[in-house]
Amino acid sequence: MSKVVIKKxxxxxxxxxxxxxxxxxxxxxxxxxxxxxxxxKANLLLNNSINAAVLEITMTGPVLEFKCDxxxxxxxxxxxxxxxxxxxxxxxxxxxxxxSVLRFGRLIxxxxxxxxxxxGFQSEIILExxxxxxxxxxxxxxxxxxxxxxxxxxxxxxxxxxxxFENQHLFSGHLVVYKGPEFELLPQExxxxxxxxxxxxxxxxxxxAIPFKELLPNSLNGILTGPVLPGTVQLTPHGNLIALMKxxxxxxxxxxxxxxxxxxxxxxxxxxxxxxxxxxxxxxEY
Amino acid sequence: MLQWDFDIAPENLNxxxxxxxxxxxxxxxxxxxxxxxxxxxxxxxxxxxENIYDDLLALxxxxxxxxxxxxxxxxxxxxxxxxxxxxxLDLDELSxxxxxxxxxxxxxxxxxxxTLYFMGFLPGFLYLGGMDERLKIARKNEPIKSVLKGxxxxxxxxxxxxxxxxxxxxxxIGNCPVELFNATNExxxxxxxxxxxxxxxxxxxxxxxxxxxxxxxxxxxxxEADV
Numbered sequence: 001m002s003k004v005v006i007k008k009x010x011x012x013x014x015x016x017x018x019x020x021x022x023x024x025x026x027x028x029x030x031x032x033x034x035x036x037x038x039x040x041k042a043n044l045l046l047n048n049s050i051n052a053a054v055l056e057i058t059m060t061g062p063v064l065e066f067k068c069d070x071x072x073x074x075x076x077x078x079x080x081x082x083x084x085x086x087x088x089x090x091x092x093x094x095x096x097x098x099x100s101v102l103r104f105g106r107l108i109x110x111x112x113x114x115x116x117x118x119x120g121f122q123s124e125i126i127l128e129x130x131x132x133x134x135x136x137x138x139x140x141x142x143x144x145x146x147x148x149x150x151x152x153x154x155x156x157x158x159x160x161x162x163x164x165f166e167n168q169h170l171f172s173g174h175l176v177v178y179k180g181p182e183f184e185l186l187p188q189e190x191x192x193x194x195x196x197x198x199x200x201x202x203x204x205x206x207x208x209a210i211p212f213k214e215l216l217p218n219s220l221n222g223i224l225t226g227p228v229l230p231g232t233v234q235l236t237p238h239g240n241l242i243a244l245m246k247x248x249x250x251x252x253x254x255x256x257x258x259x260x261x262x263x264x265x266x267x268x269x270x271x272x273x274x275x276x277x278x279x280x281x282x283x284x285e286y
Numbered sequence: 287m288l289q290w291d292f293d294i295a296p297e298n299l300n301x302x303x304x305x306x307x308x309x310x311x312x313x314x315x316x317x318x319x320x321x322x323x324x325x326x327x328x329x330x331x332x333x334x335x336e337n338i339y340d341d342l343l344a345l346x347x348x349x350x351x352x353x354x355x356x357x358x359x360x361x362x363x364x365x366x367x368x369x370x371x372x373x374x375l376d377l378d379e380l381s382x383x384x385x386x387x388x389x390x391x392x393x394x395x396x397x398x399x400x401t402l403y404f405m406g407f408l409p410g411f412l413y414l415g416g417m418d419e420r421l422k423i424a425r426k427n428e429p430i431k432s433v434l435k436g437x438x439x440x441x442x443x444x445x446x447x448x449x450x451x452x453x454x455x456x457x458x459i460g461n462c463p464v465e466l467f468n469a470t471n472e473x474x475x476x477x478x479x480x481x482x483x484x485x486x487x488x489x490x491x492x493x494x495x496x497x498x499x500x501x502x503x504x505x506x507x508x509x510e511a512d513v
Contacts, residue, residue, distance in 0.1 A: 022319050026409055026410060027404075027409050028410075127469055135450055136469045181287055181289065225323055226287075227321055227323055229328070249407055251323055284342075
């Protein structure tokens with residue numbers, strides 16, 4: 001049987017693909033891998049579809065026992081990784097034999113890693129996605145002791161594949177952003193402040209949103225409830241910036257001052273609480 | 287995102303929904319999704335697009351004056367609500383603060399035909415506009431930890447139904463036994479933006495009856511015949 005036993009789930013490990021695209025009309029969040037760049041990369045290494053389900057690891061990794069031969073790749077945050085206590089490297093396809101145990105050690109850089117297996121993980125597909133989300137899938141994350149089936153790969157020619165991606169930009173704190181719908185309503189001073197200072201991630205961050213610590217003098221009122229997206233940065237009445245992440249609601253009532261770029265969102269997903277980011281404005285000419 | 291200088295009003299929603307249809311019709315090749323709120327349309331793409339300028343230009347050049355020719359078809363639904371105090375946790379509070387008897391609250395809540403503006407907050411949470419001004423009440427200061435699936439609530443001049451058990455900041459006045467959202471259905475929610483919804487009051491016994499039909503899969507929610 002092609003399956004994996006989750007001996008230990010780790011801090012927050014969930015099944016993710018690239019999310020649900022046509023469900024905002026029902027008020028259902030998009031979900032999907034927080035750092036989609038690394039999730040896609042792990043799948044590419046194994047010759048999977050880029051939308052194949054992977055495991056998203058946050059801060060501390062799981063212990064997985066494989067009950068079948070397969071190949072794996074781990075991308076995103078760099079962890080010390082061991083297969084049966086032998087160290088292996090990140091961002092490389094590895095052959096796994098039935099009975100092997102994959103264990104995560106110390107987190108070295110970044111915050112979220114992605115484990116792909118040949119063919120992808122098999123789990124319930126709800127509203128065209130396997131991404132776990134409370135109220136949509138049966139569980140919102142993996143449970144200790146649970147088992148996951150693997151799909152049969154269409155093509156297993158990936159062995160020995162190694163991709164030398166330039167990874168450094170993934171861990172850079174400079175996020176490319178665009179102006180949000182309410183940006184121009186901010187006083188000039190505040191507009192400049194957004195791009196001249198650093199912002200610190202608070203520990204309250206999760207898959208829904210990442211609030212920042214610094215307080216800004218906010219003179220804007222709330223807006224008529226309007227659409228928001230992963231990457232939308234809202235300014236709360238209290239004066240905090242909040243970056244909405246993949247599990248965010250589809251509408252919101254706080255002014256939307258910035259929109260983080262797709263790559264910027266992946267970089268933000270790799271920041272730990274306490275680390276800082278800076279916003280770099282990219283202007284669209286129209 | 288396209289934004290209009292609109293208030294919350296059914297005729298404005300109508301314009302948005304026509305514009306939404308229009309965009310969907312003109313962009314079929316690029317596969318876009320369009321969602322509406324009170325005054326905005328958000329156009330999203332299945333894939334990142336290579337050149338945003340071409341599409342911005344295309345969206346800007348759409349002729350929205352042609353909207354008149356396409357009419358938006360709304361459906362009208364009637365939903366049962368049990369206003370028993372077992373469910374209506376905040377009925378007494380509303381009655382006291384707004385100086386209305388409970389039967390008066392029920393009468394005023396079941397009278398209007400509400401407009402479904404959009405779904406948000408939770409999967410399947412309906413934002414309904416058109417409530418009686420006398421029922422207006424502020425949100426709770428502290429959200430309560432959990433309300434029952436189907437809880438009917440009021441916040442300011444909006445009313446809505448919690449499609450699943452959830453923490454709640456709205457004032458709760460009753461419960462609707464009909465299933466409003468099921469992620470495992472091909473069409474997870476029977477309603478769409480623009481639909482009209484009216485409530486009717488049912489006794490605890492009728493409520494249990496409908497609930498049983500819903501649970502055994504024998505309840506069918508059908509739109510009312512066009513008036």
